[in-house]
Amino acid sequence: MATDIDRSDHPVAGMIIPLVTALDPRGRPDPPAVRPLLAHLADAGVTTLMLAGTNGEGPLLTAGAVRTYAAEVSVMWRELVGASARIMVAATGTGTGETLERMERLDGLDLDAVVVLAPTYFRHTESELHAHFRAAARHGRPVVVYNSPGYTGNPIPVSVMRRLLDEPGIVGLKDSSGDAALFAEFCALTGERPGFQVAQGVERQLADGLRAGAAGLVPGVGMLAPAVCVDLLKAGRHGDHATAAALQHDVDRLAALFGVRPGASGVVVIKTALHLLGLCPPHAAAPFLPLTEAELAGLRAALARIHDLVRPHDPQPI
Incomplete structure (x- = not known):
């Protein structure tokens, strides 16, 4: 179901949902189990999915x-x-070699882009980061650079992104740095090369990201309440920043769920919340552990506080 927010075929334009990976109790991918969530997203007007990112537990699979x-x-x-459907998949490797191998495993799939993060573990120079993304860009698929320094330990500076504009294979950037000034500089780069666009990946900065020039938004909590996020995008696109700011407050209320278990284990929180709403299984990849009884009670209480934003489709016991 396309909406007026989806006027561009660009991979990072519009509402992008970083989809969870539905797993069975043994930790194996269970694609049919995500069907209720896909229907939930489509009904709200979402057209673009990003698979195997942080919410998708890609680095653990x-x-x-x-x-x-x-x-x-x-x-x-x-x-x-x-x-109007668009699909991106993240290829996350410790180094360039593993990243390229993961990209090769996606050959033959009908994808609109591959999302590539900086290398992890070691800290790299700007020249090394440039070489890494240049290699990915020349693999043959459109590449969206993913700046997530909190996870990779390697922030991508504007100077590197400006050099990467010379690579036709680099079509966009998803920024999850949380640095508003840096994000504005990234958005300014869109004027330097046609076809290059930027998406905001920080949930608490969606409205501000649109004001800075973001073409797209990537909220994990959009899985819980996609209509809220779609409406925020519409308002921002139409210049109704007061409405966008009010809807940002609702998104912030949704993001408060992650306080149940702070950190990367937010993956477990959102999967469990989706399960309670009847949208997907709660199982996460090892070494993630299920919520404790105390955490589960906290999540139920948190969901009750945002009942006006999320509605159970087929509530599940847990």
Whole structure:
């Protein structure tokens, strides 16, 4: 179901949902189990999915598992949404070699772009970061650079992104740095090369990101209340910043759920919340652990506080 927010075929334009990876109790991808969530998103007017990112637990899954999931989910999504459907998959490797291997495992899939993070573990120079993304850009698919220094430890400076504008394969940037000034500088780069666009990946800065020039938004909590996030995007796109700011307050209320278990274990929180709403299984990849009884009680209480934003489709016991 396309909406007026989806006027561009660009991979990072519009509302982008960083989809969870539905897993069975043994930690294996279970694509059919995500079907209720896909229908929930499509009904709200979402057209673009990003698979195997942070919310998708991509770094914890094998390249084969990511391919299996992406292959089946992309077919389901295109059947649901039709010609306006767009799919991106993250290829996350410790270094350039592993990143390219993960990209190769996606060959043959009907994707609109591959999302590539900076290398992890070691700290790298600007020249090394440039070489890493340049190699990915020349693999043959459109590449969206993903700046997530909190996870990679390697922030991507504006100077590197400006050099990467010379690579036709680099089509966009998702920024999750949380640095508003840096984000504005990234958005300014869109005027230096046609076809290059930027998406805001920080949930608490969606409205500000649109004001700075973001083409797209990537909120994980959009899985819980996609209509809220879609309405925020519409308001910002139409210059109704007062409405966008009010809806940002609702998004902030949704993001407060992550306080149940702060940190990367927010993956477990959102999966459990989605399960309680009847949208997908709660299982997460090892070494993630299920919520404790105390955490689960806290999550139920937190969901009750935002009952006006999220509605159970088929409430599940847990």
